[in-house]
Amino acid sequence: MSAGLYSELEAFDAVLRHGSFTAAARQLELTPGAITRRLNALEARLGVKLLNRSTRRLSLTEAGRDYHAEVAPALAQILAAGERARDRAAQPRGELRVSLPMNFGRLYVMPHLGEFLARHPGIELDVQFDDRFVDLIGEGFDCAIRIGALADSRLIARRIAQTRRILVAAPQYLARRGVPTAPAQLSEHDCLHYTLFRGNASWEFHGRGEPLRIPVRGRLRANYGAPLVDAALRGEGILQTATFAVAQELAAGRLVEVLPDWSLLPIGIHAVYPGREYRPRKVEAFVAFLEQIVGAPAVWDRIIVGAAGADAGLADAGFDGAAEAGAATAP
Numbered sequence: 481m482s483a484g485l486y487s488e489l490e491a492f493d494a495v496l497r498h499g500s501f502t503a504a505a506r507q508l509e510l511t512p513g514a515i516t517r518r519l520n521a522l523e524a525r526l527g528v529k530l531l532n533r534s535t536r537r538l539s540l541t542e543a544g545r546d547y548h549a550e551v552a553p554a555l556a557q558i559l560a561a562g563e564r565a566r567d568r569a570a571q572p573r574g575e576l577r578v579s580l581p582m583n584f585g586r587l588y589v590m591p592h593l594g595e596f597l598a599r600h601p602g603i604e605l606d607v608q609f610d611d612r613f614v615d616l617i618g619e620g621f622d623c624a625i626r627i628g629a630l631a632d633s634r635l636i637a638r639r640i641a642q643t644r645r646i647l648v649a650a651p652q653y654l655a656r657r658g659v660p661t662a663p664a665q666l667s668e669h670d671c672l673h674y675t676l677f678r679g680n681a682s683w684e685f686h687g688r689g690e691p692l693r694i695p696v697r698g699r700l701r702a703n704y705g706a707p708l709v710d711a712a713l714r715g716e717g718i719l720q721t722a723t724f725a726v727a728q729e730l731a732a733g734r735l736v737e738v739l740p741d742w743s744l745l746p747i748g749i750h751a752v753y754p755g756r757e758y759r760p761r762k763v764e765a766f767v768a769f770l771e772q773i774v775g776a777p778a779v780w781d782r783i784i785v786g787a788a789g790a791d792a793g794l795a796d797a798g799f800d801g802a803a804e805a806g807a808a809t810a811p
Contacts, residue, residue, distance in 0.1 A: 580625050584749070599765075637750040639748060640750060647719065647744075649736065712726075
């Protein structure tokens, strides 16, 4: 295979995998114009039109569909062999584009990225913070962290950790409004909504027979968890959140768990990346680093359990830390 034909096939395959000339150009570190020229050259070489192009979408012609079905397996093997050869000869290298959930990324990943870059001097990181489920293939990401249910079959997922979903409130809020002892009592409280959790109008509890779905109300909701944690700290309501988001606040007694004897569905935390025969070493290095910094048990669980152990020691010495915290912050 000539170098020209190889580059043309590589561009053709990248456009189909990423869905646009721009995304393919980003992946191959070329300009969109260079991708267009390579596609034009391939069509001229074959004497057929492979793609229907418009300002809105791309689609394969019948000839393009048949041609890609025949050449794609061989091309995938060639690309994978090239990546394996490069990775055997060098350390992880190149630009690594990563999508991180805003709060999780801020709390647990961003503080450690300097260490990751120091370990891997050949990698450049482009980190995007976004709580939406980005289109990894269409937007040219190498890897993402996703919190919650997974549905995209084009992606490979590796579980990093699990986090509990709990209800929390500030001691001063509970002193003012009372402590709920059953889920049904939540209807009498101001509830803070994270809008990217499914089911904003009700919260679902498990562990005592059939799932119990409780309608809740509240006048404050947001699509970013950190401001809702701040609102809970100010005593503005009861928040449904993940333990990773409030571990430090629980450990310090600034927030306390509400209805601890009732459970909500836990949340999986996964690293996801485009499905392919061979995973680049830069992605493998990043996922392994994430597993290391999160640890097992997860770092947020260690924070909470460690604080609980310290409180138990104080209680044995005759000091009720929870009562002191509540008394100090009650209006």
